[in-house]
Amino acid sequence: MRAFHLFMKTPISIYVVQTDLVWENTNQNLLRMQWHIQRTEPNSMVLLPEMFNTGFTMNSIDFAETMDGITLNWVKEMSVDRCICGSLAIEENGKYFNRFVAVYNGEILAQYDKRFLFSLGNEQSHYEPGLKSVRFEWQGWSFAPFICYDLRFPEWIRLQAGVDVLLFSANWPKSRNSAWNALLKARAIENQCFVIGSNRVGNDALGFPHVGNSQILDYVGSHLVAPVENREVLIHQILEHGPMKKFREKYPFLDDRANYTIS
Numbered sequence: 001m002r003a004f005h006l007f008m009k010t011p012i013s014i015y016v017v018q019t020d021l022v023w024e025n026t027n028q029n030l031l032r033m034q035w036h037i038q039r040t041e042p043n044s045m046v047l048l049p050e051m052f053n054t055g056f057t058m059n060s061i062d063f064a065e066t067m068d069g070i071t072l073n074w075v076k077e078m079s080v081d082r083c084i085c086g087s088l089a090i091e092e093n094g095k096y097f098n099r100f101v102a103v104y105n106g107e108i109l110a111q112y113d114k115r116f117l118f119s120l121g122n123e124q125s126h127y128e129p130g131l132k133s134v135r136f137e138w139q140g141w142s143f144a145p146f147i148c149y150d151l152r153f154p155e156w157i158r159l160q161a162g163v164d165v166l167l168f169s170a171n172w173p174k175s176r177n178s179a180w181n182a183l184l185k186a187r188a189i190e191n192q193c194f195v196i197g198s199n200r201v202g203n204d205a206l207g208f209p210h211v212g213n214s215q216i217l218d219y220v221g222s223h224l225v226a227p228v229e230n231r232e233v234l235i236h237q238i239l240e241h242g243p244m245k246k247f248r249e250k251y252p253f254l255d256d257r258a259n260y261t262i263s
Helices: 002-006 026-037 070-078 149-153 155-159 174-191 240-250 254-259
Strands: 010-016 046-047 082-092 095-104 106-114 136-138 141-145 163-169 194-199 202-203 209-217 223-229 233-239
Touching: 010 026, 010 194, 010 209, 026 046, 026 070, 026 240, 070 082, 070 095, 082 163, 095 141, 106 141, 141 149, 141 155, 149 163, 149 174, 155 174, 163 174, 163 209, 174 194, 209 233, 233 254, 240 254
Parallel strands: 010 046, 046 082, 141 163, 163 194
Antiparallel strands: 010 233, 082 095, 095 106, 136 141, 194 209, 202 209, 209 223
């Protein structure tokens, strides 16, 4: 029994920020994020929306920052006793990326560049696609980060099969809200893991409305926190690993992937 407890993963505390974003105004957005983060408890993870400091801007030349820029240094300062996660526009070696970062106690745990760029918004003309799938560990749990449009590509997400938690940082519009809800649920079911989605509210500079529907699902696709629609909110949930482990052992669907080759 003692050995069993030694290998149990302790519960983790997760917060999701759902808020409006002031278009291309880093100072105002960071002040808003700071207000939310200061309401969270120490030793928690906080997931922010996609491009939380600017909104989903295609003005990469004007608003992308370096990895030593204002926003990432702010994230490092805010990450004392917290793991802060979210995406922002980054310039690196003359190229631009929509980059997810996970930062804890001032240290970058992981960075992930958005793989699937949103062609309807011409994102591919302003940013480079990422080439690597990423996972990282925090508090003994494993996490795989993704950004918005990645959600539509299960074959990419499947590369991280077996991970404990999938994180989605998004600017997903109201017009395709039903897809957001359905795809988050599908990713939870097919990967038998927790899925967390952070989405913005409010209109962007092009007038497209966003209604949020940030949510937290468990490994069977049931909501631990149901979609919260059309209002600013900080949602919170404690995740427990034991029940997910038992469910995977009872229904070893992930193991069956290795038994079949699809051609």
